[in-house]
Amino acid sequence: MNEKKTAQRGYHHGDLRDTLIKAADALLAERGLEGFTLRETARRAGVSPAAPSHHFGGTAGLLTEIAALGYQELANRLTLAGETGTAADRLKAQGVAYVRFAVDFPGRFHLMFRHDLLLRDQPSLEQATGRAWDALEKTVLAIRGQSDGAELDAEGEAMLIGIWSTAHGFAHLTLDKKLARIADCGSDDEMLDSLFPTIIDTLWVKKLG
């Protein structure tokens, strides 16, 4: 019976921590990282402006929890994309999933790579980051013919950072509308589903397959 709901308007909210995380995440989704405000988060949660700071130690503490959420979701998608097909297919699918995540959660995505806004060594963040990372590494290990727990060899390392960089850059450029003028596609969806796979094919798969 830990569900006291928010109706109880006393000093003790019950589960204000979770409420704040959800409110902040929703605010991030609505207004983006630049529209995010700690006070507005508190307002939406129906508490005083200073309440979030008390729970999370400051803006960075709250944002770090949301970034961890983001890495969890990203890890889930990367894992899912890394389950079917040849090793090359899986890496390609993971690249697409990476960009898809960025398009689906632009606020979270931007936040996840703003180390000036995050508490880097928070366990929740480190663990979630590790999960996402491992999903990619596993696929590259398979491509390189290495066993699952091994250290990546030099070329594998280059491949991993390469696919990561390409997907990461494409995601950023898409979110920043930089690709609109060149590839005059319509929606981001169309761009993602046709252009990005083409790029991966042009760069990668022909060499791997």
Place this chain on the structure above:
Amino acid sequence: MNEKKTAQRGYHHGDLRDTLIKAADALLAERGLEGFTLRETARRAGVSPAAPSHHFGGTAGLLTEIAALGYQELANRLTLAGETGTAADRLKAQGVAYVRFAVDFPGRFHLMFRHDLLLRDQPSLEQATGRAWDALEKTVLAIRGQSDGAELDAEGEAMLIGIWSTAHGFAHLTLDKKLARIADCGSDDEMLDSLFPTIIDTLWVKKLG
């Protein structure tokens, strides 16, 4: 005799516009984009807090001029890198130059891709962006065997966006210290000069050459 210097402490500064741009650029270099402040810029220029807004219409106006500076510098470097060697060599060199620019000017670089902070259709920005863009396009056209003024074919377009994405992503990940834990290189310089070319080779050049 347009040089009245800043010593003249009157209402009319003389060339406050340029002074503000330089002060803002220096502040950006020192404290990064997140440490940038319009008031601090005014402070360094020795003028009132509201003076910058009057000249540039607001923060975005001033930042846009600095972003234009950034694109100019980037265009210069890309042009220089695209002058010697085979077409494949030049594209690789341009990729390295792109990342090098980001490492040398992190503040400017971040700013240049923050469309929420810039006035997109400011001529100075559009023109500088175009110059940088053209330098890359020219190299890809050469690789594709197309004439200089032509429209890129589909595969060339994919190549262009591909190399851009890879360099852009690598630059972002480097600046965000995300690569430190994987490729345990020392400095950013070392990473740039050895790791990034390796990636390009692994991904690209073997196919092009």
Place this chain on the structure above:
DNA sequence: CGCAGAATCTTTACACTGTAAAGATAACAA
């Protein structure tokens, strides 16, 4: 039960921020 002590949230306060509006000053043109 009663009641310290701790946990939780609020209040207050402060130093910032960007910028709109109105005032002061200097340059300039007639």
Place this chain on the structure above:
DNA sequence: TTGTTATCTTTACAGTGTAAAGATTCTGCG
């Protein structure tokens, strides 16, 4: 000289994050 205009300052306001201190409720222990 005198009016006009451009340039910069002053003032003011609505925001922001958060430190410090106060109010309230929960909790554990006698």
